[in-house]
Amino acid sequence: MYGSLRLVNRLVRPILSAETSLHRVTLLARGMSATTEYTFTTLKVTSPSEWIKNVELNRPDKRNAMNTAFWAEMVDCFNKLAVDPDCRVVVLSGAGQLFTSGLDLMDSGVFQKALEIPDPGRRAFYLHRKVRDYQETFTVIEKCPKPVIAAVHSACIGGGIDMISACDIRYCTQDAWFQIKEVDLGLAADVGTLQRFQKIIGNDSTFRELAYTGRKFLSDEAKSLGFVSRVLLDKDELLTSALELAKTIASKSPVAVQGSKNNIIYSRDHSVAGSLDYMATWNSAMLQSEDVVKAIEAAIQKGKPVFSKL
Numbered sequence: 680m681y682g683s684l685r686l687v688n689r690l691v692r693p694i695l696s697a698e699t700s701l702h703r704v705t706l707l708a709r710g711m712s713a714t715t716e717y718t719f720t721t722l723k724v725t726s727p728s729e730w731i732k733n734v735e736l737n738r739p740d741k742r743n744a745m746n747t748a749f750w751a752e753m754v755d756c757f758n759k760l761a762v763d764p765d766c767r768v769v770v771l772s773g774a775g776q777l778f779t780s781g782l783d784l785m786d787s788g789v790f791q792k793a794l795e796i797p798d799p800g801r802r803a804f805y806l807h808r809k810v811r812d813y814q815e816t817f818t819v820i821e822k823c824p825k826p827v828i829a830a831v832h833s834a835c836i837g838g839g840i841d842m843i844s845a846c847d848i849r850y851c852t853q854d855a856w857f858q859i860k861e862v863d864l865g866l867a868a869d870v871g872t873l874q875r876f877q878k879i880i881g882n883d884s885t886f887r888e889l890a891y892t893g894r895k896f897l898s899d900e901a902k903s904l905g906f907v908s909r910v911l912l913d914k915d916e917l918l919t920s921a922l923e924l925a926k927t928i929a930s931k932s933p934v935a936v937q938g939s940k941n942n943i944i945y946s947r948d949h950s951v952a953g954s955l956d957y958m959a960t961w962n963s964a965m966l967q968s969e970d971v972v973k974a975i976e977a978a979i980q981k982g983k984p985v986f987s988k989l
């Protein structure tokens with residue numbers, strides 16, 4: 680063990696000292712030491728603990744329905760979180776009585792605009808672009824290198840399922856219920872549920888049943904399907920547990936955690952052989968990280984490693 684640590688030290692330390700100073704100069708030049716601004720109308724972003732951001736859906740009076748501003752602000756928010764060195768983990772929750780009621784049914788801007796386009800071809804192109812934009816609103820969660828924990832209380836409807844299906848981990852309260860509601864509105868869910876949900880629960884028959892019927896399913900079924908990993912008594916316990924989980928993840932090497940997320944998503948979408956090859960390429964760079972040395976040193980000394988910002 681000590682021999683391999685010396686070897687790791689010999690290989691990695693010289694690269695580190697040269698690169699750390701270069702990295703500092705680059706950061707200073709880009710002015711990245713300033714804290715990131717998160718000001719939105721439909722989202723409230725707070726820092727409940729070091730390294731953790733809580734993104735709260737924040738239209739409680741409208742049951743956190745997803746309006747035009749929301750679809751754009753989520754992209755802005757998660758693109759910022761993705762590169763915020765002070766953020767290692769995100770908790771996604773909802774303000775007020777329930778998590779989200781899904782698509783804002785009163786905000787018909789896209790459909791109105793489509794109806795004004797007389798040519799079906801051009802109308803189709805417009806709608807195609809819009810659906811791709813709306814998909815991006817949740818794909819940014821998956822693209823964000825930091826793990827995102829969904830904390831769902833009470834209802835999670837329609838677009839809410841699309842959204843949390845793009846999250847890394849889902850917790851919910853005992854009173855939580857879920858609904859792939861789109862079929863009741865005459866549409867196929869088009870912003871992620873049909874693509875991601877089945878891959879999460881690994882149960883094609885139940886998935887199709889839920890998508891074709893819009894049947895509500897409750898927290899115990901969500902847990903038994905593996906859609907959520909924990910069910911908590913109430914919202915207080917939910918947020919406390921989600922935060923504890925976030926802190927645990929944030930205490931680990933961000934290079935290791937974010938590398939894991941990247942490779943988990945890659946493996947979901949590629950063959951085992953291709954994914955192993957991708958992993959080898961990934962770690963041919965990341966094994967040179969100072970975090971490896973710090974983690975091994977801490978393990979030997981039975982201490983707690985402290986990792987620098989990423």
Ligand SMILES: CC/C=C\C=C\CC(=O)SCCNC(=O)CCNC(=O)[C@H](O)C(C)(C)COP(=O)(O)OP(=O)(O)OC[C@H]1O[C@@H](n2cnc3c(N)ncnc32)[C@H](O)[C@@H]1OP(=O)(O)O
Nearest residue numbers: 740741742744780781782783784785813836837838860861
């Ligand atoms: C490209 C397409 C992309 C995505 C597509 C996604 C599809 C979907 O999301 S399908 C799901 C659509 N959502 C629904 O069908 C849910 C509708 N809402 C409800 O069923 C209920 O409101 C409730 C969620 C069960 C909550 O009931 P309750 O607590 O009794 O509140 P209400 O009095 O009904 O509502 C309070 C307030 O909020 C407004 N509101 C609730 N949901 C929505 C919504 N989805 N869109 C717009 N507004 C909503 C409701 O109108 C009330 O507003 P007031 O101004 O107070 O009247």
